[in-house]
Amino acid sequence: MKLFLxxxxxxxxxxxHPVTKLVALPVLFGVAMRLERLETLALLALVVVVVAALGRALDAVAGMASLLLTLLIATTLMWWLFAPQGGLLRDGFQPAALARSAGLGLRLALMVASGIVFLATTRVEDFAHGLRTLGLPYRVAFALTLAFRLVPTFVASGRAxxxxxxxxxxxxxxxxxxxxMRRYTPLVVPMFLTSIRRADRLAAALETRGFGSGEKRTDLVEHRFGGRDALAAVLLVGLVAASLWGGELASQPAVQAALGSARAWLEALYAKAASRP
Amino acid sequence: MRDLIRMWSNTRMIVLVAISAAVYAAILLPFKLFPIVPGVTELRPATAIPPLASLLFGPAAAWGMGFGNLIGDFASGLGPVTPFGMLGNFLLGWMPYRLWRAMSSEPLPRFISGEKASASSQGLLVQVAEFLFIIVVASAACALVIGWGGLIFEAFPVKAVVPIIFVNNVLWGGFVTPLVARAVAPRVRAWGLTADQILGVSQRSQSPTRLIGLFLAPASALGGVLVLYLLAGSPGEAAGVDLRWLAGVPSVLVLVGTALL
Known part of the structure; x- marks a missing residue:
C-alpha cells in the first residue's frame, strides 16, 4: 500500500535543492494569503498547475482531486453559512459573501494542492536534509526520518x-x-506494545553503529544549489512582487494605456477574423 | 522545560520520539479517509495516544505527537495550518506529563498503574478528577492553537471547528486513554522505558514556579479557547478587533505556563 505521496x-x-522547495512552499502560502479576488486566485492556481506539470506531479494532484474538491466545497459552504459578516445564517443571502467564501475555499484548496506538489517531488530524506540545512539539529531530523520509515511497518502490524x-x-x-470507542482498546493496546518493545533494540543498534559519537557527519547524497534554484528564487521574488504591487501596478496610467492598446489590438484582430468570409 | 532539550542527548528517548510519532501516525492515517472537517480534522481514535504517551514518555511524547501529526499531513496534504497542528499536538503530548508531575507525587494515576496507595498519596477519586482535568486542559490548549492557525489563514470558521477538535480530544483522551493505559503502563514500566526511568527525573516537579504554571497553563488554555469561541464572529470582531493576533496571546501563555510547571 502506498502511504505517502x-x-x-x-x-x-x-x-x-530541498531548501528551495522548503522556502517556496510557505512563500506560496503567503502569496495566496495576499489574494482575495477569485480571478487572481485562479491565476495562482495556474502557477501551481504549471509547477505540478514541470514536476510531473499532475497525477498526484489529480489523485487527490476528491479531497481538494471536498475541501473547496466544505470550506466555501462553512464560510458562507457561518461567516461573522454576511453569513447566510446571520445576514441572509448575499452574493458578495458567497463570492468571498468561494475565494477562501479556493485559497485553502490551492495551498493544500501546493503541499501535494511539494510532497510528490520531495523525498523524506531530502525534506530532512533541507531542514538540517536550515538549522535543524541532526538528531531531531533523524528522529523525524526514522518515524517516517517506521510508519508503514506499524500500519502493517496494525492491520494484522x-x-x-x-x-x-x-x-x-x-x-x-x-x-x-471502548472497543478500539483491543486494537490500540497490542499495536502500541509491539511497537514500544522495539525501542531498546533499536537504540542499541543505533549506538553500536556510532550514533551520537559527536563526529561531524557526512552525507551520502550531496545537494548543491544550482542555476535552476537561482531561477526558481527569481520567479518566487517575481511572484511575491506581483502579489504585493500587482494591483497597484495595474492601475498606473501607463499600464492602463498598454492594456487598452492590447485590448484594442485584440478587438481589431477579432473583427478582422470575423469579417472574413 | 529543560527535559525537552536534554532528552535529545539520550538515544533511547530519540528512538521513543520516532516510535511514538510512528504509532500515532499509523493509527491516524486510516481515519484520514473519514474527515469531520476536510483538511482540518477527522474521527481520531489516535487521539487516545497523546495523553498515554505523554504520561509514559514525557518530552519524547511531546516531540513524537508533533511529528506524528506532521506525518499524517504528509499523507493527506500539507496546508497552512500544518505548523499549528504540529504545535497543538505537541502540547497534547507535553501538557499531561507536565501537569501530572506538578499535581501528583506518583508517576502515574493509580487507576492506570494498578499500584497500591501509599500513606501520602491522594484518594482515587481525586486522581480520577485530576486526570480528567489534565485531559480537558490539554485538549483545550490543542484546540486553541489549531483555532489560532485557522483564524490567521481563514482556513475554517473557528466557532464551528474548535468545539469539534476539543470534544474529539476530550472524548478519546477521557474514555479510551485510561483503558489502554491500564493495559500498557505496567509493561512499559517493567521494560524501564518511561521518561522518569530513562532520564532519572524526580517524580514530582520541584520547580519553585510550579504554582504559577499550575494556574497559568490551565487558565490560559481554558480561558483562551472560551474567549476564542465567544469572540469569533462577534460584534467585537466586526468592530475591528483583530482576533488573529489576539488569539496568539493565550497560546503563548499556555507554552509559558507549561514551561513553568
Whole structure:
C-alpha cells in the first residue's frame, strides 16, 4: 500500500535543492494569503498547475482531486453559512459573501494542492536534509526520518492486529458511541506494545553503529544549489512582487494605456477574423 | 522545560520520539479517509495516544505527537495550518506529563498503574478528577492553537471547528486513554522505558514556579479557547478587533505556563 505521496521520477522540480522547495512552499502560502479576488486566485492556481506539470506531479494532484474538491466545497459552504459578516445564517443571502467564501475555499484548496506538489517531488530524506540545512539539529531530523520509515511497518502490524481481533469477534461497527470507542482498546493496546518493545533494540543498534559519537557527519547524497534554484528564487521574488504591487501596478496610467492598446489590438484582430468570409 | 532539550542527548528517548510519532501516525492515517472537517480534522481514535504517551514518555511524547501529526499531513496534504497542528499536538503530548508531575507525587494515576496507595498519596477519586482535568486542559490548549492557525489563514470558521477538535480530544483522551493505559503502563514500566526511568527525573516537579504554571497553563488554555469561541464572529470582531493576533496571546501563555510547571 502506498502511504505517502512521493513520486520517484526525474523532473526539474525533483532536482531543485530541498531548501528551495522548503522556502517556496510557505512563500506560496503567503502569496495566496495576499489574494482575495477569485480571478487572481485562479491565476495562482495556474502557477501551481504549471509547477505540478514541470514536476510531473499532475497525477498526484489529480489523485487527490476528491479531497481538494471536498475541501473547496466544505470550506466555501462553512464560510458562507457561518461567516461573522454576511453569513447566510446571520445576514441572509448575499452574493458578495458567497463570492468571498468561494475565494477562501479556493485559497485553502490551492495551498493544500501546493503541499501535494511539494510532497510528490520531495523525498523524506531530502525534506530532512533541507531542514538540517536550515538549522535543524541532526538528531531531531533523524528522529523525524526514522518515524517516517517506521510508519508503514506499524500500519502493517496494525492491520494484522485488526484482522486478528475481528476474527475473534471484535465488532467496531455497532453499538453506541462510548461502546464503539471502548472497543478500539483491543486494537490500540497490542499495536502500541509491539511497537514500544522495539525501542531498546533499536537504540542499541543505533549506538553500536556510532550514533551520537559527536563526529561531524557526512552525507551520502550531496545537494548543491544550482542555476535552476537561482531561477526558481527569481520567479518566487517575481511572484511575491506581483502579489504585493500587482494591483497597484495595474492601475498606473501607463499600464492602463498598454492594456487598452492590447485590448484594442485584440478587438481589431477579432473583427478582422470575423469579417472574413 | 529543560527535559525537552536534554532528552535529545539520550538515544533511547530519540528512538521513543520516532516510535511514538510512528504509532500515532499509523493509527491516524486510516481515519484520514473519514474527515469531520476536510483538511482540518477527522474521527481520531489516535487521539487516545497523546495523553498515554505523554504520561509514559514525557518530552519524547511531546516531540513524537508533533511529528506524528506532521506525518499524517504528509499523507493527506500539507496546508497552512500544518505548523499549528504540529504545535497543538505537541502540547497534547507535553501538557499531561507536565501537569501530572506538578499535581501528583506518583508517576502515574493509580487507576492506570494498578499500584497500591501509599500513606501520602491522594484518594482515587481525586486522581480520577485530576486526570480528567489534565485531559480537558490539554485538549483545550490543542484546540486553541489549531483555532489560532485557522483564524490567521481563514482556513475554517473557528466557532464551528474548535468545539469539534476539543470534544474529539476530550472524548478519546477521557474514555479510551485510561483503558489502554491500564493495559500498557505496567509493561512499559517493567521494560524501564518511561521518561522518569530513562532520564532519572524526580517524580514530582520541584520547580519553585510550579504554582504559577499550575494556574497559568490551565487558565490560559481554558480561558483562551472560551474567549476564542465567544469572540469569533462577534460584534467585537466586526468592530475591528483583530482576533488573529489576539488569539496568539493565550497560546503563548499556555507554552509559558507549561514551561513553568
Amino acid at each position: 512521493y513520486l520517484d521520477r526525474e523532473s526539474v522540480v525533483h532536482r531543485l 492486529v485488526a484482522e486478528a481481533q475481528r476474527a475473534r469477534g471484535l465488532d467496531l461497527d455497532h453499538g453506541g458511541l462510548v461502546t464503539r
